[in-house]
Amino acid sequence: MLQQYTSVGVFLTVGALFVAVTLLVGRLLRPHNPYPEKLAPYECGEIPVGGGQVRFNIRYYIFALIFVIFDVETVFLYPWAVVFEEIGLFAFVVMMLFIGTLVEGLVYAWKKGALRWV
């Protein structure tokens, strides 16, 4: 069972090692000479203004949440597609009801102006 995921394991290990080795080699090779201008955050060559942590608009959260909900829907679509041929019309109706309920939420968001970018 585990053999079919060997490539995933190799990919993860090589990926992690690649980052670790790159950072380690960089640390060993680079000169260490920090001064205030170099330590300042890079803002397209300008002198940075204000703090780095600002409060983002609440609208981002709505987009993230809609993404989460339709992400969950996608997860359910996959087993549905696998058994669709066997169960047929009933599975189709059940899934349309499921998607319809979620689309209702999307329509609500749309009507309320939550999707409008201001």
Add this chain to the structure above:
Amino acid sequence: MTVTDWVFLAVAAVTLFSAYRVVVSRKIMHAALWLGLTFFGVAGIFLLLGADFLAAAQVLVYVGAVTTIIIFGIMLSTPEELRGPSPEAGSDAASSAAPTRRSFLPLVTAIGFAAVMVALVNRGEWPSPPGSVSTDTPRLLGEALFTRFVIPFEVASVVLLVALVGAIALALKEESGQ
């Protein structure tokens, strides 16, 4: 020990370590990223148990979406809310309670949770040992979802709808209140 045992030990070690880092990280953004790694480790454990679809769903929903929404939650907070009151401004009661909050309570909670989980694992009836089920898990899940568990499946969509509408209502209230 077989290869599977070694892989399990490695995945479990990564999961436990990153879960520990979630709790002890002083910067909340680091804690959120460690939480993502914890979710990823849990997906690895699901995979080792033969639940490949569950592992994929875990990566897609928890690593992909839940971690994103937690990071958005951090970005929506003001820096003062994230750091909490500065240590100099903290009252005596808060500073004397800090060691309890930092060491004693988390330990009690962790031991209590572990005890409940061990009791559940020992008492629960397991229909089949892990890995013995057919590997075609999406088909099994689909058959169960669209025959026996149709009503819970539809109820799940209502739960998702409630979450969506509730979040929009709260977000718009917040926006108009400012």
